[in-house]
Amino acid sequence: xxxxxxxxxxxxGTLLLAVLFQYISEIERYRLLKPALPWLFGxxxxxxxxxxxxxxxxASGGDxxxxxxxxxxxxxxxxxxxxxxxxxxxxxxxxALTALALVCAGHYGGALTHGSDYLxxxxxxxxxxxxxxxxxxxxxxxxxxxxxxxxxxxxGSGKQKGGLRLDNPADILRGGDSGAVILxxxxxxxxxxxRCYLPEGHEEHMPPKGKPALTAAxxxxxxxxxxxxxxxxxxxxxxxxxxPIRKLIDxxxxxxxxxxxxxxxxxxxxxxxxxxxLILRLKQxxxxxxxxxxxxxxxxxxxxxxxxxxxxxxxxxxxxxxxxLTLDLGRCSISASSFGMLNSFTQLTSLSLAGTNxxxxxxxxxxxxxxxxxxxxxxxxxxxxxLQKLTSLRNLRTVYLDxxxxxxxxxxxxPGARFDSGGYELPVLPSDTTRLTGxxx
Numbered sequence: 389x390x391x392x393x394x395x396x397x398x399x400x401g402t403l404l405l406a407v408l409f410q411y412i413s414e415i416e417r418y419r420l421l422k423p424a425l426p427w428l429f430g431x432x433x434x435x436x437x438x439x440x441x442x443x444x445x446x447a448s449g450g451d452x453x454x455x456x457x458x459x460x461x462x463x464x465x466x467x468x469x470x471x472x473x474x475x476x477x478x479x480x481x482x483x484a485l486t487a488l489a490l491v492c493a494g495h496y497g498g499a500l501t502h503g504s505d506y507l508x509x510x511x512x513x514x515x516x517x518x519x520x521x522x523x524x525x526x527x528x529x530x531x532x533x534x535x536x537x538x539x540x541x542x543x544g545s546g547k548q549k550g551g552l553r554l555d556n557p558a559d560i561l562r563g564g565d566s567g568a569v570i571l572x573x574x575x576x577x578x579x580x581x582x583r584c585y586l587p588e589g590h591e592e593h594m595p596p597k598g599k600p601a602l603t604a605a606x607x608x609x610x611x612x613x614x615x616x617x618x619x620x621x622x623x624x625x626x627x628x629x630x631x632p633i634r635k636l637i638d639x640x641x642x643x644x645x646x647x648x649x650x651x652x653x654x655x656x657x658x659x660x661x662x663x664x665x666l667i668l669r670l671k672q673x674x675x676x677x678x679x680x681x682x683x684x685x686x687x688x689x690x691x692x693x694x695x696x697x698x699x700x701x702x703x704x705x706x707x708x709x710x711x712x713l714t715l716d717l718g719r720c721s722i723s724a725s726s727f728g729m730l731n732s733f734t735q736l737t738s739l740s741l742a743g744t745n746x747x748x749x750x751x752x753x754x755x756x757x758x759x760x761x762x763x764x765x766x767x768x769x770x771x772x773x774x775l776q777k778l779t780s781l782r783n784l785r786t787v788y789l790d791x792x793x794x795x796x797x798x799x800x801x802x803p804g805a806r807f808d809s810g811g812y813e814l815p816v817l818p819s820d821t822t823r824l825t826g827x828x829x
Contacts, residue, residue, distance in 0.1 A: 392442040399439055400494060403432035403471055407487045410480060429475040429483075436468035460496035463489050500547060521634075521641040522625040527557060530624070530637065531613045534606045535560075538595055557620050572618045575611035576782070576803055585803050587796050604785060604806070605636045611803065631656055654680055654713065654737070655759075661685045662708045670704050680713055690716040702726040709733050718764070719743035724750070731756040740764040742788070748774030755780050766790035766810065772798035778805075 406428035413421040443464060447457055470486040517533060518524035535554045541547070543554040543564075552564030563569045569580040583594040584602050595601055602610070612633045613619075619627070624637060662685065667677050676690040689712060694701065702725075705712065709732050718740045727746065731753045733739075739757065742764045751774040754760065760781050766788045772795070778784060779800050789799075790810030799807045 392439065392446045395435060395439045395442050396497065399432045399436040399467070399471065400490060402428055402435060403467070403486055403490055406432055406474070407483045410478065410483050425478055426475060429471060429478065433468065433471040433475050436464070436471050440464050440468050456496050456499050460493055460500055463493035463496065467493055499545075517641050519641070521638045522623070524624050524637075524641065525620075526613055526616070526622050526624055526627060527618070527620045530640075531610060531618075534602065534610060538600060538602050538606070541599070542595070557618070561618065570614055570618060573615060575614040578614055581607065581611055581614070581803060582801060585805065586801055587799050587807060589796050605640055607803075608633065608636055609640060654684070654686060658683075659685050659711050659735075662687060662711045666704065666707055670701070670708075673701055673704070675701060675704075677708075685711055686713040687711045688714040688716075690718075691720050692716055692718050694720060699723060699726055702729045705729070706732045710735060712736060714738040716740040717744055721745055727753055730754065733757060734759065736760055737783075738762040741768060743767040746770065748777075751775075751777040754778065757781065759783055761785045764788040765792060768792060770794070776800050778802060781805075 406425060409418075409421045409428060410425055412418045413425070440461075443461065447461065467486060467489040470482055470489060474483050474486055518529040524530055532555075539554045542549045543552045545553070545555060548564070550564040550566060552569060553559035553562075560570060561568070561572070566579075570578045575581050580594070583592050584607055586593040588597070588601070612629060616622070616627055624634070629637065667687075670677050670689075674693050676688075676693070678688050680686045680688050687708060689705065689708075691701070705715075706729055712733055712735060715733060715736055715738070719742065722744055727750045730739075734756055736757050737759050739754075739760060739762070743766070746765075746768055748771055751770065754763070755777065758781065761783055763778070763781075763784065763786070767790065770789075770792055775787075775789075775794065775798070778787070779802055782803060784802055784805045787805055787807050788810070789807055792809070794809070796807070796809065
């Protein structure tokens with residue numbers, strides 16, 4: 389357990405109070421404060437020694453700026469020594485030295501925790517989001533802000549875990565002890581992105597447990613920045629991002645830190661309308677076909693009322709594949725030939741195979757669904773080997789795996805994808821159960 393942040397505040401308050409009492413007790417009206425000095429210096433000395441011990445242990449497991457750590461460590465030890473001396477020899481000169489060492493040690497401690505410029509740094513400096521996304525500089529106003537909010541506390545000027553700093557462009561591209569973490573133009577090969585997309589329980593997941601994780605939108609933006617070659621002085625409008633990325637940037641800038649922008653699964657472009665006669669034939673066969681919105685030709689289809697869907701139904705579905713955006717096959721028993729037709733649904737953004745008889749061998753047909761964002765595999769017999777066939781789906785964002793028994797450690801590292809294995813439990817409240825006495829029965 390890291391006790392240093394808890395212990396270090398006790399000697400600061402106690403010793404400064406002791407020095408104050410020592411000096412003002414020379415005034416006649418405050419002379420009754422003198423009996424408190426041994427208790428204050430004694431408590432301050434003991435807590436300073438404990439702070440030094442816990443701080444030494446903490447420093448051994450962290451990557452901090454060497455010079456700052458050196459001065460913080462030895463000034464802290466000097467404080468403990470002089471505070472102990474004040475307990476036995478309460479000279480004012482010795483207590484003044486204690487106060488000076490304490491203040492200096494505290495300053496270097498603040499530099500370790502908050503950065504060397506913490507005294508001059510303006511509130512929200514480096515983390516304020518731009519008002520005009522188009523005129524914003526990609527690195528200075530966006531990428532740097534994201535990294536500052538989520539990464540710099542462990543990889544900044546005061547502390548560099550793994551020898552990595554993420555608070556300036558040169559150090560970002562230099563990488564850490566294990567090499568480069570960002571490869572310009574190659575977001576999928578960048579270690580920083582890979583670690584952010586690992587399951588939260590994974591030992592290499594970044595940020596570590598207890599730290600706020602990057603949102604899906606923030607990761608999308610960082611990947612886009614890397615794909616552009618990690619430019620430093622380029623503005624957003626100069627890079628001319630694709631509409632989906634520009635929409636994410638606009639939402640991120642406008643929403644601030646209150647809410648992460650949602651990624652829509654409905655494309656901006658509207659396809660040509662499907663044949664009304666074809667839709668009628670599907671409905672007559674028991675298929676639910678509805679538009680995703682009143683102004684859209686994209687279609688939402690559900691076969692949940694067809695426990696034994698005929699291959700003819702799937703053939704009809706292939707004819708509306710250019711308009712098919714969402715497909716629910718939940719609890720359907722699907723033939724092998726019908727599974728093979730799934731690779732023609734290339735526009736799908738959401739597919740539910742919950743409770744179906746899909747096998748690991750049939751998972752490869754999903755590789756053609758390059759636009760797929762949401763996939764439900766709950767209640768299937770899919771194994772970790774089957775999940776590995778999803779790695780080519782770079783737009784995948786959510787995979788539901790409830791009742792599959794797949795261990796989180798076996799989840800594939802798909803950039804941007806979140807795996808949800810369910811198993812949520814609500815706490816039992818006292819009001820949930822009422823015990824009846826004999827008189828009430």
